[in-house]
Amino acid sequence: MVIALLVFLGIHFLGGDDKTTTTNPSTQPTQSVAGGQAQGATDRLQNAGFQCSDLFNGAQGAHRGCFKFDEVSQAEVIFQFQADGTIISTLIRSVNRENVNNAAVSFDAALQAIGNDTIGGSDVAKIQAAVKTGQKDAKVAGSWGDFNLFNNGDSVQVSGSKSGMESFDLPTKEFPTTVEQMTTALKAKQYACTLACRKDLGRSGSQRIFPLGGSSKAIRSLDIEASGDPAEVKAALPVAVADAMGVLKGPDVAALKTFLEAHTDGKPYAAYVAGWRVQQTGTANDDYSSQSISIKYESYYV
Numbered sequence: 206m207v208i209a210l211l212v213f214l215g216i217h218f219l220g221g222d223d224k225t226t227t228t229n230p231s232t233q234p235t236q237s238v239a240g241g242q243a244q245g246a247t248d249r250l251q252n253a254g255f256q257c258s259d260l261f262n263g264a265q266g267a268h269r270g271c272f273k274f275d276e277v278s279q280a281e282v283i284f285q286f287q288a289d290g291t292i293i294s295t296l297i298r299s300v301n302r303e304n305v306n307n308a309a310v311s312f313d314a315a316l317q318a319i320g321n322d323t324i325g326g327s328d329v330a331k332i333q334a335a336v337k338t339g340q341k342d343a344k345v346a347g348s349w350g351d352f353n354l355f356n357n358g359d360s361v362q363v364s365g366s367k368s369g370m371e372s373f374d375l376p377t378k379e380f381p382t383t384v385e386q387m388t389t390a391l392k393a394k395q396y397a398c399t400l401a402c403r404k405d406l407g408r409s410g411s412q413r414i415f416p417l418g419g420s421s422k423a424i425r426s427l428d429i430e431a432s433g434d435p436a437e438v439k440a441a442l443p444v445a446v447a448d449a450m451g452v453l454k455g456p457d458v459a460a461l462k463t464f465l466e467a468h469t470d471g472k473p474y475a476a477y478v479a480g481w482r483v484q485q486t487g488t489a490n491d492d493y494s495s496q497s498i499s500i501k502y503e504s505y506y507v
Contacts, residue, residue, distance in 0.1 A: 241290025274473035294366035426501035
């Protein structure tokens with residue numbers, strides 16, 4: 206099985222009800238490394254330009270994501286490991302909407318960074334062969350475990366878990382703020398709200414805030430977007446972020462605000478923050494810019 210994609214990414218990357226629960230007591234992000242396979246994989250990925258963070262890290266083990274985003278490509282390696290650093294499951298994804306070859310090259314580099322020392326060179330070779338021969342949806346049986354490959358050319362993904370091991374369940378995250386509460390507050394700030402809350406931006410642009418809840422109506426994902434003239438988007442996106450985050454309540458909000466305030470340069474990124482997946486994607490040229498920030502609970506199926 207595979208991760209649903211929030212993220213993102215798209216994210217998008219999603220909403221709806223997540224049935225998973227967690228018994229892990231720690232859901233705070235951390236850069237700590239347990240050693241062993243996790244240490245090696247993290248070091249190699251960071252040396253290749255990935256930024257790594259933990260969704261949770263506790264006595265049982267951890268769930269780590271390493272992300273490398275730019276305007277045209279997205280690469281991520283997500284893996285879980287036991288307390289001694291032994292990796293028990295992984296998901297590797299590479300997306301490049303402009304260049305299929307670059308997507309494959311990025312995927313292969315990420316696969317080797319985590320794979321050779323974790324799942325072994327023979328299993329890496331089997332996955333590489335499946336990609337090179339153009340297989341789209343394939344089951345790849347290996348000695349470390351079995352893998353699911355999805356290859357659409359501009360998007361390549363493989364996921365798998367170690368034989369005999371079960372992945373850790375993920376926390377179901379939500380804010381105590383409901384969709385209705387956020388919508389009411391944004392209307393008071395002159396947003397027009399239907400499915401999303403919207404304000405006009407300049408002559409043809411807009412800024413939008415889209416909260417999405419589960420069955421409890423509590424917010425489980427939040428998209429904040431701006432599009433239009435690049436200068437107007439640059440000024441409007443932080444305002445939209447402040448408008449949305451000013452409504453949210455809960456123990457995670459302070460850490461999320463701090464992170465967002467430290468990432469206002471418009472560059473794409475993804476990270477785990479206070480147990481949430483946070484990412485920014487977008488495109489820009491001289492005449493038009495579109496930027497989107499997503500805060501959502503993670504989904505992970507391998």
